Amino acid sequence: MTEIFSTLFGQNDAQPPSGPAALGFAPGKPPPSMPPNQAPIAAQMPGQLGDDGPLLRKPGAMNEPFYLLRELPVGNDLTGNTNLITHYNLEHAYNKFCGKKVKEKLSNFLPELPGMIDCPGVQDGSSLRSLIEKPPVCGNSFSPLTGALLTGFRLHTGPLPEQYRLMHIQPPKKKSKHKHRHHHPQDPLPLETRTDPTKKKKKKDNEPERRKKKKDKKKKKNRHSPDHPGVTGSQPNSNSLR
Protein backbone atom coordinates (compact mmCIF):
# COMPACT_ATOMS: atom_id res chain seq x y z
CA MET A 1 0.00 0.00 0.00
CA THR A 2 2.75 2.44 0.92
CA GLU A 3 4.55 1.59 -2.31
CA ILE A 4 1.54 2.57 -4.32
CA PHE A 5 1.24 5.80 -2.41
CA SER A 6 4.88 6.70 -2.72
CA THR A 7 4.80 6.04 -6.45
CA LEU A 8 1.67 8.14 -6.69
CA PHE A 9 3.27 11.12 -4.97
CA GLY A 10 6.78 10.56 -6.36
CA GLN A 11 8.52 9.96 -3.02
CA ASN A 12 10.10 6.59 -3.43
CA ASP A 13 12.93 7.37 -1.02
CA ALA A 14 10.67 8.09 1.88
CA GLN A 15 11.01 5.51 4.59
CA PRO A 16 8.13 5.77 6.97
CA PRO A 17 9.09 5.27 10.59
CA SER A 18 7.45 2.36 12.25
CA GLY A 19 5.47 2.41 15.46
CA PRO A 20 3.31 5.02 17.09
CA ALA A 21 6.12 6.47 19.18
CA ALA A 22 8.15 7.30 16.09
CA LEU A 23 5.17 9.16 14.70
CA GLY A 24 4.66 11.04 17.93
CA PHE A 25 1.46 9.16 18.59
CA ALA A 26 2.42 8.15 22.10
CA PRO A 27 -0.35 8.64 24.63
CA GLY A 28 -0.54 12.16 25.94
CA LYS A 29 1.19 13.74 22.96
CA PRO A 30 -0.84 15.69 20.47
CA PRO A 31 -0.66 14.38 16.90
CA PRO A 32 1.90 16.21 14.77
CA SER A 33 0.93 17.90 11.55
CA MET A 34 1.47 15.11 9.11
CA PRO A 35 2.16 15.40 5.42
CA PRO A 36 -0.59 13.88 3.32
CA ASN A 37 1.58 11.01 2.12
CA GLN A 38 1.57 9.51 5.60
CA ALA A 39 -2.18 9.17 5.74
CA PRO A 40 -2.31 5.53 4.67
CA ILE A 41 0.14 4.67 7.44
CA ALA A 42 -2.36 5.91 9.89
CA ALA A 43 -4.93 4.03 7.91
CA GLN A 44 -3.02 0.83 8.40
CA MET A 45 -3.06 1.02 12.16
CA PRO A 46 -6.42 2.28 13.24
CA GLY A 47 -6.40 0.43 16.50
CA GLN A 48 -3.12 1.85 17.69
CA LEU A 49 -4.38 5.28 18.50
CA GLY A 50 -4.99 5.39 22.20
CA ASP A 51 -8.49 6.11 23.45
CA ASP A 52 -7.06 8.07 26.34
CA GLY A 53 -5.51 10.71 24.07
CA PRO A 54 -6.24 14.41 24.38
CA LEU A 55 -9.54 15.89 23.31
CA LEU A 56 -7.99 17.38 20.21
CA ARG A 57 -7.52 13.97 18.77
CA LYS A 58 -11.06 12.83 19.24
CA PRO A 59 -12.54 13.97 15.90
CA GLY A 60 -9.64 12.32 14.11
CA ALA A 61 -10.11 9.19 16.13
CA MET A 62 -13.78 9.16 15.24
CA ASN A 63 -13.00 9.39 11.56
CA GLU A 64 -10.28 6.75 11.53
CA PRO A 65 -8.23 6.15 9.46
CA PHE A 66 -8.55 9.74 8.27
CA TYR A 67 -7.45 12.86 9.98
CA LEU A 68 -8.22 16.50 9.13
CA LEU A 69 -11.54 15.27 7.86
CA ARG A 70 -14.14 17.96 8.08
CA GLU A 71 -17.86 17.86 7.92
CA LEU A 72 -19.18 18.53 4.44
CA PRO A 73 -20.82 21.94 4.06
CA VAL A 74 -24.57 21.95 4.39
CA GLY A 75 -26.18 21.87 0.99
CA ASN A 76 -28.73 24.63 1.59
CA ASP A 77 -26.12 27.40 1.97
CA LEU A 78 -26.54 30.24 -0.49
CA THR A 79 -23.56 30.17 -2.82
CA GLY A 80 -22.61 31.33 -6.28
CA ASN A 81 -23.99 28.04 -7.53
CA THR A 82 -27.46 29.58 -7.59
CA ASN A 83 -28.45 32.46 -9.82
CA LEU A 84 -28.37 35.25 -7.28
CA ILE A 85 -30.16 37.73 -9.56
CA THR A 86 -33.14 35.38 -9.66
CA HIS A 87 -32.80 34.52 -5.97
CA TYR A 88 -33.17 38.16 -4.93
CA ASN A 89 -35.92 38.86 -7.51
CA LEU A 90 -33.79 41.28 -9.48
CA GLU A 91 -34.68 40.03 -12.95
CA HIS A 92 -36.88 43.04 -13.52
CA ALA A 93 -34.07 45.43 -12.58
CA TYR A 94 -31.61 43.45 -14.69
CA ASN A 95 -33.85 43.54 -17.74
CA LYS A 96 -34.56 47.22 -17.18
CA PHE A 97 -30.95 48.34 -16.95
CA CYS A 98 -29.09 45.70 -18.95
CA GLY A 99 -31.71 44.85 -21.55
CA LYS A 100 -31.60 48.22 -23.26
CA LYS A 101 -29.03 50.95 -23.62
CA VAL A 102 -28.94 53.37 -20.70
CA LYS A 103 -28.22 56.92 -21.79
CA GLU A 104 -24.87 58.21 -20.66
CA LYS A 105 -25.59 61.74 -19.52
CA LEU A 106 -27.01 62.96 -16.23
CA SER A 107 -29.43 65.23 -18.07
CA ASN A 108 -31.07 62.10 -19.53
CA PHE A 109 -31.76 60.91 -15.99
CA LEU A 110 -32.94 64.32 -14.75
CA PRO A 111 -34.42 65.96 -17.85
CA GLU A 112 -36.46 68.47 -15.85
CA LEU A 113 -33.51 69.88 -13.97
CA PRO A 114 -32.60 73.36 -15.26
CA GLY A 115 -29.05 74.35 -16.07
CA MET A 116 -26.06 72.54 -17.53
CA ILE A 117 -25.77 69.49 -15.30
CA ASP A 118 -23.62 67.30 -17.57
CA CYS A 119 -20.42 69.17 -16.75
CA PRO A 120 -18.18 67.72 -14.03
CA GLY A 121 -19.13 69.10 -10.63
CA VAL A 122 -15.50 69.80 -9.76
CA GLN A 123 -15.40 72.58 -12.34
CA ASP A 124 -17.88 74.84 -10.56
CA GLY A 125 -17.47 73.40 -7.06
CA SER A 126 -20.91 71.81 -7.08
CA SER A 127 -19.77 68.22 -6.60
CA LEU A 128 -21.54 66.04 -4.05
CA ARG A 129 -18.22 64.68 -2.86
CA SER A 130 -17.10 68.16 -1.81
CA LEU A 131 -20.37 68.48 0.10
CA ILE A 132 -19.49 65.32 2.04
CA GLU A 133 -15.83 66.14 2.53
CA LYS A 134 -16.41 69.75 3.47
CA PRO A 135 -19.94 70.13 4.83
CA PRO A 136 -21.20 73.70 4.86
CA VAL A 137 -20.91 75.51 8.16
CA CYS A 138 -24.46 76.36 9.15
CA GLY A 139 -26.99 76.03 11.91
CA ASN A 140 -29.17 73.03 12.56
CA SER A 141 -32.46 74.61 11.63
CA PHE A 142 -33.90 76.71 8.81
CA SER A 143 -35.77 79.79 9.93
CA PRO A 144 -37.74 82.12 7.63
CA LEU A 145 -36.28 85.50 6.72
CA THR A 146 -37.90 88.42 8.45
CA GLY A 147 -38.29 91.93 7.05
CA ALA A 148 -34.95 93.14 8.31
CA LEU A 149 -33.09 90.11 6.92
CA LEU A 150 -34.78 90.45 3.54
CA THR A 151 -33.26 93.88 2.99
CA GLY A 152 -30.04 92.06 2.16
CA PHE A 153 -31.74 90.63 -0.94
CA ARG A 154 -32.58 93.93 -2.61
CA LEU A 155 -31.26 93.62 -6.14
CA HIS A 156 -30.27 96.09 -8.83
CA THR A 157 -32.65 96.36 -11.74
CA GLY A 158 -31.69 95.03 -15.16
CA PRO A 159 -30.53 91.76 -16.69
CA LEU A 160 -27.75 89.61 -15.24
CA PRO A 161 -24.32 89.69 -16.87
CA GLU A 162 -23.74 86.87 -19.39
CA GLN A 163 -21.41 84.81 -17.21
CA TYR A 164 -24.04 84.41 -14.49
CA ARG A 165 -26.84 83.22 -16.74
CA LEU A 166 -26.28 79.57 -15.97
CA MET A 167 -29.95 78.72 -15.56
CA HIS A 168 -30.71 79.31 -19.22
CA ILE A 169 -28.05 76.96 -20.56
CA GLN A 170 -29.51 73.59 -21.35
CA PRO A 171 -27.69 70.53 -22.71
CA PRO A 172 -28.21 70.14 -26.47
CA LYS A 173 -30.97 67.71 -27.32
CA LYS A 174 -30.38 65.04 -29.92
CA LYS A 175 -32.29 64.94 -33.16
CA SER A 176 -35.05 62.39 -33.59
CA LYS A 177 -34.09 58.86 -34.63
CA HIS A 178 -36.16 58.99 -37.83
CA LYS A 179 -33.99 61.71 -39.27
CA HIS A 180 -30.85 59.77 -38.47
CA ARG A 181 -32.15 56.72 -40.26
CA HIS A 182 -32.82 58.74 -43.37
CA HIS A 183 -29.37 60.27 -43.37
CA HIS A 184 -27.49 57.06 -42.58
CA PRO A 185 -29.21 54.16 -44.30
CA GLN A 186 -26.09 51.99 -43.92
CA ASP A 187 -26.29 51.95 -40.11
CA PRO A 188 -26.42 48.44 -38.61
CA LEU A 189 -30.05 47.77 -37.85
CA PRO A 190 -31.98 44.72 -36.76
CA LEU A 191 -33.21 42.47 -39.52
CA GLU A 192 -36.82 43.55 -39.14
CA THR A 193 -36.00 47.18 -39.68
CA ARG A 194 -33.57 46.46 -42.49
CA THR A 195 -36.39 45.29 -44.69
CA ASP A 196 -38.29 48.55 -44.33
CA PRO A 197 -35.93 50.86 -46.29
CA THR A 198 -36.16 48.64 -49.39
CA LYS A 199 -39.93 48.86 -49.25
CA LYS A 200 -39.67 52.60 -48.93
CA LYS A 201 -37.27 52.70 -51.87
CA LYS A 202 -39.71 50.79 -54.00
CA LYS A 203 -42.38 53.24 -53.02
CA LYS A 204 -40.10 56.12 -53.91
CA ASP A 205 -39.32 54.56 -57.30
CA ASN A 206 -42.99 54.33 -58.07
CA GLU A 207 -43.75 57.83 -56.88
CA PRO A 208 -43.95 59.61 -60.26
CA GLU A 209 -46.39 56.98 -61.49
CA ARG A 210 -48.43 57.25 -58.32
CA ARG A 211 -48.61 60.99 -58.61
CA LYS A 212 -49.83 60.72 -62.17
CA LYS A 213 -52.50 58.27 -61.11
CA LYS A 214 -53.51 60.59 -58.28
CA LYS A 215 -53.87 63.51 -60.63
CA ASP A 216 -55.95 61.46 -63.03
CA LYS A 217 -58.24 60.35 -60.23
CA LYS A 218 -58.58 63.86 -58.94
CA LYS A 219 -59.54 65.05 -62.36
CA LYS A 220 -62.14 62.30 -62.68
CA LYS A 221 -63.61 63.04 -59.29
CA ASN A 222 -63.67 66.75 -59.85
CA ARG A 223 -65.78 66.09 -62.87
CA HIS A 224 -68.34 64.23 -60.76
CA SER A 225 -68.16 66.21 -57.50
CA PRO A 226 -66.13 69.40 -57.62
CA ASP A 227 -66.41 70.07 -53.87
CA HIS A 228 -64.83 66.75 -52.83
CA PRO A 229 -61.95 67.00 -50.31
CA GLY A 230 -58.35 65.89 -51.01
CA VAL A 231 -57.67 62.28 -51.96
CA THR A 232 -54.92 60.21 -50.39
CA GLY A 233 -54.42 57.90 -53.33
CA SER A 234 -53.14 55.03 -51.26
CA GLN A 235 -56.63 53.57 -50.83
CA PRO A 236 -58.40 54.14 -54.04
CA ASN A 237 -61.28 51.79 -53.33
CA SER A 238 -62.12 53.37 -50.01
CA ASN A 239 -62.20 56.81 -51.61
CA SER A 240 -64.55 55.64 -54.25
CA LEU A 241 -66.90 54.40 -51.58
CA ARG A 242 -67.24 57.90 -50.15
Added chain:
Amino acid sequence: MAEKFDNLEEHLEKFVENIRQLGIIVSDFQPSSQTGLNQKLNFMITGLQDIEKCRQQLHDINVPLEVFEYIDQGRNPQLYTKECLERALAKNEQVKGKIDTLTKFKSLLISELGKVFPEEMAKYKAIHGDDPPS
Protein backbone atom coordinates in the same frame (compact mmCIF):
# COMPACT_ATOMS: atom_id res chain seq x y z
CA MET B 1 -41.16 52.07 0.99
CA ALA B 2 -41.93 53.85 -2.25
CA GLU B 3 -44.05 56.43 -0.42
CA LYS B 4 -41.01 57.73 1.41
CA PHE B 5 -39.23 58.37 -1.86
CA ASP B 6 -42.32 59.82 -3.50
CA ASN B 7 -42.63 62.30 -0.68
CA LEU B 8 -38.99 63.36 -0.96
CA GLU B 9 -39.19 63.46 -4.75
CA GLU B 10 -42.23 65.70 -4.59
CA HIS B 11 -40.50 68.11 -2.23
CA LEU B 12 -37.35 68.13 -4.33
CA GLU B 13 -39.32 68.83 -7.48
CA LYS B 14 -41.12 71.72 -5.81
CA PHE B 15 -37.81 73.04 -4.53
CA VAL B 16 -36.17 72.85 -7.96
CA GLU B 17 -39.15 74.56 -9.58
CA ASN B 18 -39.02 77.33 -6.98
CA ILE B 19 -35.30 77.83 -7.62
CA ARG B 20 -35.95 77.93 -11.36
CA GLN B 21 -38.56 80.65 -10.91
CA LEU B 22 -36.19 82.48 -8.58
CA GLY B 23 -33.56 82.34 -11.31
CA ILE B 24 -35.98 83.82 -13.84
CA ILE B 25 -36.87 86.69 -11.49
CA VAL B 26 -33.21 87.43 -10.76
CA SER B 27 -32.03 87.12 -14.39
CA ASP B 28 -33.91 90.29 -15.37
CA PHE B 29 -34.76 91.99 -12.11
CA GLN B 30 -37.37 94.73 -11.95
CA PRO B 31 -38.16 96.85 -8.84
CA SER B 32 -41.70 95.45 -8.84
CA SER B 33 -40.30 91.93 -8.53
CA GLN B 34 -38.90 92.52 -5.03
CA THR B 35 -42.03 91.21 -3.28
CA GLY B 36 -42.04 88.11 -5.45
CA LEU B 37 -38.34 87.57 -4.80
CA ASN B 38 -38.84 87.81 -1.04
CA GLN B 39 -41.69 85.33 -1.28
CA LYS B 40 -39.59 82.91 -3.34
CA LEU B 41 -36.73 83.17 -0.85
CA ASN B 42 -39.02 82.21 1.98
CA PHE B 43 -40.50 79.40 -0.14
CA MET B 44 -36.96 78.16 -0.55
CA ILE B 45 -36.51 78.06 3.21
CA THR B 46 -39.83 76.25 3.62
CA GLY B 47 -38.72 73.80 0.94
CA LEU B 48 -35.48 73.13 2.79
CA GLN B 49 -37.45 72.55 5.99
CA ASP B 50 -39.68 70.04 4.18
CA ILE B 51 -36.66 68.19 2.80
CA GLU B 52 -35.11 68.20 6.26
CA LYS B 53 -38.26 66.53 7.62
CA CYS B 54 -37.88 63.71 5.07
CA ARG B 55 -34.55 62.78 6.64
CA GLN B 56 -36.27 60.99 9.50
CA GLN B 57 -38.07 58.65 7.13
CA LEU B 58 -34.93 57.85 5.16
CA HIS B 59 -32.36 57.29 7.89
CA ASP B 60 -32.10 53.58 6.99
CA ILE B 61 -31.35 54.20 3.32
CA ASN B 62 -27.73 53.75 2.31
CA VAL B 63 -26.43 55.21 -0.90
CA PRO B 64 -23.12 53.91 -2.31
CA LEU B 65 -20.49 56.62 -2.57
CA GLU B 66 -19.71 55.53 -6.13
CA VAL B 67 -23.11 56.84 -7.21
CA PHE B 68 -22.03 60.33 -6.15
CA GLU B 69 -18.95 59.98 -8.34
CA TYR B 70 -21.15 59.20 -11.33
CA ILE B 71 -23.32 62.25 -10.62
CA ASP B 72 -20.28 64.48 -10.07
CA GLN B 73 -18.93 63.42 -13.45
CA GLY B 74 -22.23 64.32 -15.13
CA ARG B 75 -23.02 60.65 -15.80
CA ASN B 76 -26.33 58.89 -15.47
CA PRO B 77 -26.42 57.13 -12.05
CA GLN B 78 -28.43 54.31 -13.60
CA LEU B 79 -25.19 53.31 -15.31
CA TYR B 80 -23.84 52.46 -11.87
CA THR B 81 -26.79 50.15 -11.22
CA LYS B 82 -26.31 48.60 -14.63
CA GLU B 83 -22.60 48.00 -14.11
CA CYS B 84 -23.25 46.63 -10.63
CA LEU B 85 -25.76 44.11 -11.95
CA GLU B 86 -23.48 43.11 -14.81
CA ARG B 87 -20.53 42.67 -12.45
CA ALA B 88 -22.67 40.64 -10.04
CA LEU B 89 -23.85 38.35 -12.82
CA ALA B 90 -20.33 37.91 -14.21
CA LYS B 91 -18.98 37.07 -10.75
CA ASN B 92 -21.92 34.74 -10.13
CA GLU B 93 -21.14 32.90 -13.37
CA GLN B 94 -17.44 32.70 -12.49
CA VAL B 95 -18.15 31.24 -9.05
CA LYS B 96 -20.65 28.79 -10.48
CA GLY B 97 -18.06 27.70 -13.01
CA LYS B 98 -15.54 27.14 -10.24
CA ILE B 99 -18.05 25.20 -8.13
CA ASP B 100 -19.06 23.02 -11.10
CA THR B 101 -15.42 22.34 -11.98
CA LEU B 102 -14.50 21.48 -8.40
CA THR B 103 -17.55 19.22 -8.06
CA LYS B 104 -16.51 17.36 -11.20
CA PHE B 105 -12.95 17.19 -9.94
CA LYS B 106 -14.12 15.81 -6.60
CA SER B 107 -16.24 13.06 -8.14
CA LEU B 108 -13.42 12.15 -10.53
CA LEU B 109 -10.92 12.10 -7.68
CA ILE B 110 -13.17 9.91 -5.55
CA SER B 111 -13.72 7.46 -8.39
CA GLU B 112 -10.00 7.29 -9.17
CA LEU B 113 -9.06 6.96 -5.50
CA GLY B 114 -11.65 4.22 -5.20
CA LYS B 115 -9.79 2.27 -7.88
CA VAL B 116 -6.40 2.63 -6.20
CA PHE B 117 -7.45 2.56 -2.50
CA PRO B 118 -10.73 0.66 -2.47
CA GLU B 119 -10.69 -0.11 1.27
CA GLU B 120 -9.91 3.42 2.40
CA MET B 121 -12.44 4.88 0.06
CA ALA B 122 -15.05 2.47 1.35
CA LYS B 123 -14.34 3.76 4.86
CA TYR B 124 -14.39 7.33 3.60
CA LYS B 125 -17.77 6.76 2.00
CA ALA B 126 -18.99 5.16 5.19
CA ILE B 127 -18.13 8.36 7.08
CA HIS B 128 -19.25 10.91 4.52
CA GLY B 129 -21.83 8.93 2.66
CA ASP B 130 -22.07 8.76 -1.10
CA ASP B 131 -21.61 12.04 -2.84
CA PRO B 132 -24.61 13.50 -4.51
CA PRO B 133 -24.40 13.31 -8.30
CA SER B 134 -22.72 16.40 -9.76
